[in-house]
Amino acid sequence: MKSSRKPLLEQKIDSLLKLMTLEEKIGQMTQIIHFEESAEESVTSKFLGSIIHTQGPFPGETALEWQNKFIALQKKAISTRLGIPLLFAVDAVHGQNTFEGATIFPHNIGLGATRNEELVKNIGKITAIESQATGFNWVFSPCIAIPYNEKWGRVYEAFSESTELTAKLTKASVNGHQGNLDDPKTVLATAKHFIGDGATDFGIEGGNTSLNSVEINDRLLAPYRVAVKENIGAVMASFNRIGNVSMHANKALITDTLKVGMNFNGIVVSDWKGYSRFGGNDIVNAGIDMVMAVDGDLEIFQNGLKKGIIDSTVSISRIDDAVKRILRQKFKLGLFDNPFPDTTLVTKIGSKEHREIARQAVRESLVLLKNKNKVLPLSKETKKIVVVGEHANNSGLQSGGWTVNWQGTKENYKGATTILEGIKQQAKGEVVYDSTATKNHFDADVAIIVLGETPYAEFFGDIGHESNELKLTLSEEHQNYIKTYQEKGVKTVVVLVSGRPLVVTNQINNSDAFVAAWLLGSEGDGVAEVLFGDYNFSGKLPHSWPKSVEDFKGKYGPNLWDKSVEPLFPFGFGLTY
Numbered sequence: 001m002k003s004s005r006k007p008l009l010e011q012k013i014d015s016l017l018k019l020m021t022l023e024e025k026i027g028q029m030t031q032i033i034h035f036e037e038s039a040e041e042s043v044t045s046k047f048l049g050s051i052i053h054t055q056g057p058f059p060g061e062t063a064l065e066w067q068n069k070f071i072a073l074q075k076k077a078i079s080t081r082l083g084i085p086l087l088f089a090v091d092a093v094h095g096q097n098t099f100e101g102a103t104i105f106p107h108n109i110g111l112g113a114t115r116n117e118e119l120v121k122n123i124g125k126i127t128a129i130e131s132q133a134t135g136f137n138w139v140f141s142p143c144i145a146i147p148y149n150e151k152w153g154r155v156y157e158a159f160s161e162s163t164e165l166t167a168k169l170t171k172a173s174v175n176g177h178q179g180n181l182d183d184p185k186t187v188l189a190t191a192k193h194f195i196g197d198g199a200t201d202f203g204i205e206g207g208n209t210s211l212n213s214v215e216i217n218d219r220l221l222a223p224y225r226v227a228v229k230e231n232i233g234a235v236m237a238s239f240n241r242i243g244n245v246s247m248h249a250n251k252a253l254i255t256d257t258l259k260v261g262m263n264f265n266g267i268v269v270s271d272w273k274g275y276s277r278f279g280g281n282d283i284v285n286a287g288i289d290m291v292m293a294v295d296g297d298l299e300i301f302q303n304g305l306k307k308g309i310i311d312s313t314v315s316i317s318r319i320d321d322a323v324k325r326i327l328r329q330k331f332k333l334g335l336f337d338n339p340f341p342d343t344t345l346v347t348k349i350g351s352k353e354h355r356e357i358a359r360q361a362v363r364e365s366l367v368l369l370k371n372k373n374k375v376l377p378l379s380k381e382t383k384k385i386v387v388v389g390e391h392a393n394n395s396g397l398q399s400g401g402w403t404v405n406w407q408g409t410k411e412n413y414k415g416a417t418t419i420l421e422g423i424k425q426q427a428k429g430e431v432v433y434d435s436t437a438t439k440n441h442f443d444a445d446v447a448i449i450v451l452g453e454t455p456y457a458e459f460f461g462d463i464g465h466e467s468n469e470l471k472l473t474l475s476e477e478h479q480n481y482i483k484t485y486q487e488k489g490v491k492t493v494v495v496l497v498s499g500r501p502l503v504v505t506n507q508i509n510n511s512d513a514f515v516a517a518w519l520l521g522s523e524g525d526g527v528a529e530v531l532f533g534d535y536n537f538s539g540k541l542p543h544s545w546p547k548s549v550e551d552f553k554g555k556y557g558p559n560l561w562d563k564s565v566e567p568l569f570p571f572g573f574g575l576t577y
Contacts, residue, residue, distance in 0.1 A: 043076040050087040055406035070135035085339040089138040096130040103354040110365035110518035112159035112542030117172040124176020133345035138188040142173040144223040148556040149203030153461020156499030160542035170223040174230040182334035191227040193238030205459040206239035234267040248278035254287035281308040289322035362526025367539040368575040370514040377533025386441035392450035393420040400519030401457030408455025422525030426532040437481040447485040451478040452497030545569035
């Protein structure tokens with residue numbers, strides 16, 4: 001006869017829940033930043049459930065200092081009455097990108113170009129190891145948005161405009177990050193942002209997504225179904241609205257579709273200041289389980305939720321459901337038995353083995369858009385090569401946003417190799433550097449011109465946002481880099497470093513070869529290995545490539561769903577030698 005008893009894990013969760021006070025339950029639903037002034041005291045007085053690291057003071061200088069900071073906070077948590085350990089979370093979106101010296105991989109748009117599921121899985125594994133090595137057991141990755149408009153500032157965080165490709169790489173990424181959850185080398189993964197963040201009208205971060213329910217189901221939900229099937233531990237709500245209803249407060253999608261319809265039993269976490277920004281207790285009633293109570297929201301959230309329970313606008317059953325989901329992942333991670341990070345993992349950060357995987361990802365992400373008269377591959381015996389552009393010798397510029405800092409860095413960072421350094425390793429002839437195309441090396445046999453976007457993240461990357469001067473085209477200065485050498489008859493190989501396809505039709509036409517290199521991370525030498533023919537090009541476009549700025553007059557740019565706009569290059573395009 002089949003037993004009706006709950007599995008042991010659920011029994012443990014129920015037993016612990018029965019012992020908890022209301023304050024302890026609300027505490028478990030609360031996440032704050034480690035460097036907030038009262039963070040250490042709040043862990044015990046507010047019974048916190050989670051700590052995040054984000055832009056601001058670092059936990060220390062070395063990885064061990066980072067671990068020690070979080071170990072000290074964890075000791076406070078387990079000293080409380082019930083000894084419930086903390087979850088430590090970080091935005092590790094292309095490696096453990098908040099720690100200088102970690103292995104930084106190409107952003108997801110580049111991984112989408114690789115089409116390589118095994119590679120994406122291995123990147124997830126390495127990200128988990130280097131995150132654990134710096135003290136984290138939870139990452140806010142992967143982003144499985146499906147972008148429809150290159151004006152959106154987060155296009156590079158997503159794999160592709162293709163639902164099918166995104167779903168495949170979602171499975172690989174979740175399995176890589178999470179693996180066997182109680183293994184100290186894995187972390188809790190987070191699918192984000194639920195849902196429609198990449199499909200907002202006109203590509204506005206946090207804007208309105210006007211797709212109807214059938215379109216959302218057919219185009220956007222598949223990667224989430226895959227993530228849930230692979231037992232992803234968390235899902236993050238998005239900033240956008242659907243039908244002008246904030247996603248944070250959208251019970252139909254969060255509870256009915258995700259939790260009930262997909263049978264998701266993990267944590268739904270809010271995004272930044274979700275409580276005060278998107279409706280207070282409405283977001284809890286909609287199904288948000290853990291709230292980023294940051295930047296002044298701690299008291300607002302905890303007091304507001306307690307008041308909601310007292311006046312019966314929030315049910316205790318909703319609170320119990322949220323807490324059970326949080327405890328479930330803590331038990332699965334083995335935190336009650338082993339709450340502290342493994343100090344031996346520190347030696348793995350930025351290791352040779354990890355960097356080789358990152359270099360492979362760079363090589364496989366490169367998409368060859370033009371190769372006139374087979375100017376590529378370059379001969380290593382070429383007498384003189386001029387390398388042009390600031391992006392060629394700057395690991396910060398080649399990596400984009402979410403690199404060391406939230407908005408990225410415009411400087412070189414520890415452990416990285418630039419594209420110029422890679423070219424110098426490959427070439428046997430003379431290599432000269434002309435950062436701003438002003439040194440007139442017109443006697444060169446070939447000019448490798450590396451240019452593109454400066455780093456940005458979130459709404460700061462929206463084209464047309466008041467905070468920036470970003471455009472869908474290259475800056476006039478960068479356009480002139482190409483003209484300067486092309487007009488003197490020097491063969492030009494252009495390498496575009498960008499977080500999205502740009503309108504570069506004229507530049508492609510005026511170049512001998514043109515390569516989309518995306519945001520490649522710390523291993524710039526991977527670019528040189530392909531340019532000089534050690535490896536062939538294999539990358540394929542993860543997005544339709546726009547022909548002109550006119551392509552963006554409507555809500556979306558050219559994409560697989562809209563056949564009315566003909567792209568310059570279709571999704572999946574990519575030349576080889």
